Amino acid sequence: MRKTTNWTVTILIALGSLLILFPLYMTISIALKNPEEMALSIFSLPTGLHFENFRNAIEATNFFNALKNSAVITIISVVFILLTNSMVAYAIARNMNMKFFKVLYFYFISAMFIPFQIIMLPVVKVTTDFHMNNITGLIILYVVYGLAFNIFVYVGYIRSIPYELEEAATMDGASTWGTYWKIIFPLLAPISATIGILSCLSTWNDFMLPLILLGDQDSYTLPLVQYVFQGQFGTDFNLAFASYLLALTPMVIVYLFAQKWIINGITQGAIK
Amino acid sequence: MAKRRIAFYLMTVPALLLFFTFHTFPAIQGIFYAFTNWDGFSESYDYVGFKNFVNIFKDENVINSYLFTFKYAIIMTIFVNILSLIIALGLNAKIKFKNFFRGVYFLPNILSVLIVGFIFNYLFSNVFTVWGAKLGSEFLSQNILGNADWAWIGIVIVAVWQGIAFNTILYLAGLQTIPKDLYEASNLDGASKFREFWSITFPLLASFFTINMVLAMKSGLMVFDQIVALTGGGPGRSTQSIALLIYTGGFQGGEFAYQSANAVIYFIVIVVISVLQLKFLQKREMDM
Numbered sequence: 001m002r003k004t005t006n007w008t009v010t011i012l013i014a015l016g017s018l019l020i021l022f023p024l025y026m027t028i029s030i031a032l033k034n035p036e037e038m039a040l041s042i043f044s045l046p047t048g049l050h051f052e053n054f055r056n057a058i059e060a061t062n063f064f065n066a067l068k069n070s071a072v073i074t075i076i077s078v079v080f081i082l083l084t085n086s087m088v089a090y091a092i093a094r095n096m097n098m099k100f101f102k103v104l105y106f107y108f109i110s111a112m113f114i115p116f117q118i119i120m121l122p123v124v125k126v127t128t129d130f131h132m133n134n135i136t137g138l139i140i141l142y143v144v145y146g147l148a149f150n151i152f153v154y155v156g157y158i159r160s161i162p163y164e165l166e167e168a169a170t171m172d173g174a175s176t177w178g179t180y181w182k183i184i185f186p187l188l189a190p191i192s193a194t195i196g197i198l199s200c201l202s203t204w205n206d207f208m209l210p211l212i213l214l215g216d217q218d219s220y221t222l223p224l225v226q227y228v229f230q231g232q233f234g235t236d237f238n239l240a241f242a243s244y245l246l247a248l249t250p251m252v253i254v255y256l257f258a259q260k261w262i263i264n265g266i267t268q269g270a271i272k
Numbered sequence: 273m274a275k276r277r278i279a280f281y282l283m284t285v286p287a288l289l290l291f292f293t294f295h296t297f298p299a300i301q302g303i304f305y306a307f308t309n310w311d312g313f314s315e316s317y318d319y320v321g322f323k324n325f326v327n328i329f330k331d332e333n334v335i336n337s338y339l340f341t342f343k344y345a346i347i348m349t350i351f352v353n354i355l356s357l358i359i360a361l362g363l364n365a366k367i368k369f370k371n372f373f374r375g376v377y378f379l380p381n382i383l384s385v386l387i388v389g390f391i392f393n394y395l396f397s398n399v400f401t402v403w404g405a406k407l408g409s410e411f412l413s414q415n416i417l418g419n420a421d422w423a424w425i426g427i428v429i430v431a432v433w434q435g436i437a438f439n440t441i442l443y444l445a446g447l448q449t450i451p452k453d454l455y456e457a458s459n460l461d462g463a464s465k466f467r468e469f470w471s472i473t474f475p476l477l478a479s480f481f482t483i484n485m486v487l488a489m490k491s492g493l494m495v496f497d498q499i500v501a502l503t504g505g506g507p508g509r510s511t512q513s514i515a516l517l518i519y520t521g522g523f524q525g526g527e528f529a530y531q532s533a534n535a536v537i538y539f540i541v542i543v544v545i546s547v548l549q550l551k552f553l554q555k556r557e558m559d560m
Contacts, residue, residue: 004366005366005367005368006365006366006367009362009365009366009367010367010368010369012362013359013362013363013367013373014373016359016362016377017373017376017377019433020376020377020379020380020433021376023388023391023392023395023433024379026391026394026395026399027391030394042398042399042402043399084287085287087283088283088284088287090283091280091281091283091284092284094280095280101280101284104284104288108291111291111295111296113542113543113546114295114299114539115493115494115515115535115538115539115542116494117494117514117515117518117519117535117538117539118299118302118303118532118535118536118538118539119295119298119299119302120518120519120522120535121302121305121312121518121522121523121528121531121532121535122297122298122299122301122302122305122532123294123298124523125298125301126293126294126297126298126301127294140290140294141294143290144287144290144291144294144295145294145295147287147291170276175275175276175279176275176276176279176280176283177279180283201381201382204384205382205383205384205385205386207384207385207386207496207497207500208496208497208519212519212523222384223384223386223387226384226386226387226390227386227500230390230501237394237398240390240394241391241394244387244390244391247384247387248383248384248387251382251383251384252379252382252383254382255375255379255382259375259378260371260375262378262382263374263375263378263441266438266441266442266445267441267444267445267448268445
């Protein structure tokens with residue numbers, strides 16, 4: 001195999017990446033301009049750096065409140081998804097010979113085929129009846145809806161872990177819970193990382209569930225705030241783009257630091 | 273041993289109860305309401321049998337939303353898969369700054385679909401139109417999202433821009449599973465790059481191709497966020513997806529029962545398509 005750099009491909013890939021970067025460049029530059037600068041040229045770099053756009057956007061959208069809501073919902077959901085979904089999967093994976101657990105397995109994973117729209121209308125009714133049309137309810141729904149896909153992934157992974165490890169622990173007198181926490185859960189770290197990343201991205205960026213569930217403006221998440229904001233201040237583009245940029249930034253920062261880890265996690269999750 | 277068994281039941285039963293309450297029970301309710309005339313807020317409703325289902329097949333709005341959603345999902349799936357396969361091949365080649373480019377191409381996947389939609393909404397109306405005017409084309413200098421015949425293309429462009437990221441990563445994972453010595457052998461035999469792709473790379477990527485096709489198609493059929501951000505279903509109703517129709521009709525239009533029936537049909541359609549896709553594509557995997 002040749003070890004030399006393939007420059008043709010490098011240049012094509014670089015050109016292609018401009019298509020990804022251009023909309024992001026536009027977002028940043030519009031967020032930093034004022035209407036007069038926009039009138040001169042939409043494409044040029046901003047000359048003045050109008051940080052007041054950000055200040056106004058933070059006020060208009062109550063940004064820090066939405067940021068807090070998104071962070072609380074995402075962090076708690078992901079933690080509970082990792083703790084509970086893996087536990088359910090463990091119980092199922094180790095008892096597939098029993099009818100109850102086998103049925104349970106197919107029951108959970110069959111939900112992957114059910115489009116959210118079929119439960120969208122009644123679920124609002126159910127959560128309202130339980131007074132759960134709030135952040136707590138949203139978190140419970142994310143954890144419960146994660147089961148379908150996560151059990152599928154976790155069960156496959158757990159079945160590849162040798163049973164002898166647990167037998168040894170049982171001989172030493174460990175309970176089922178003890179075996180799970182001390183032996184299985186740590187062994188699940190690589191697949192948990194992948195599931196954690198995917199759940200984090202989908203929860204943070206989810207728009208539909210908060211839209212139909214959250215009634216109280218104070219509990220709105222970042223995407224939902226952008227949606228409401230767009231309807232109210234749709235014509236002030238500099239303000240709007242400052243607001244978009246603020247909403248996109250937290251995940252981009254996380255991504256910049258954890259990029260390699262995120263991409264490898266998903267790549268490895270796919271090969272399993 | 274009994275104690276062990278009890279522990280296993282305790283691990284699953286709470287999840288089972290919650291899952292039933294918030295997933296299966298609403299689904300059953302949805303199916304039940306599909307046979308009534310409930311508007312979503314009145315005190316009472318009547319059982320109407322299959323009337324909703326019959327009406328749905330005669331409803332031009334519903335038919336149009338299915339046609340739009342299928343057209344969109346199929347074209348989007350094809351473009352996402354072709355482009356992400358090409359990009360994955362490029363990112364897998366011997367290129368400079370490999371990790372940097374991988375990072376860039378995956379970036380769109382971490383961004384909110386809704387906000388990306390808002391950004392492109394502006395680009396379509398204020399930026400691409402400027403370029404179109406410079407090229408002197410009347411067609412390109414108009415906002416594509418404002419044109420009832422072409423707005424769907426705009427939505428495809430945004431979905432492809434963002435959807436490529438995830439599929440590229442999956443194809444990249446697939447490419448890394450292919451043993452290097454196969455290429456060495458084909459090099460010795462003097463096979464062209466093109467031949468190499470069709471005879472080695474593509475067949476060995478078959479299972480990744482299946483997954484990517486099914487995932488892209490499913491996300492295409494469920495399109496919602498992009499539509500809300502880009503066109504709101506317009507102009508007219510030309511880009512009203514099935515998901516958007518169920519949402520607006522069910523929550524704002526007083527058509528709770530009617531759209532529940534629509535959701536049941538939608539569910540059947542998605543299951544049938546996913547199963548057919550899997551069957552067809554997996555059969556192809558085995559032939560290889």
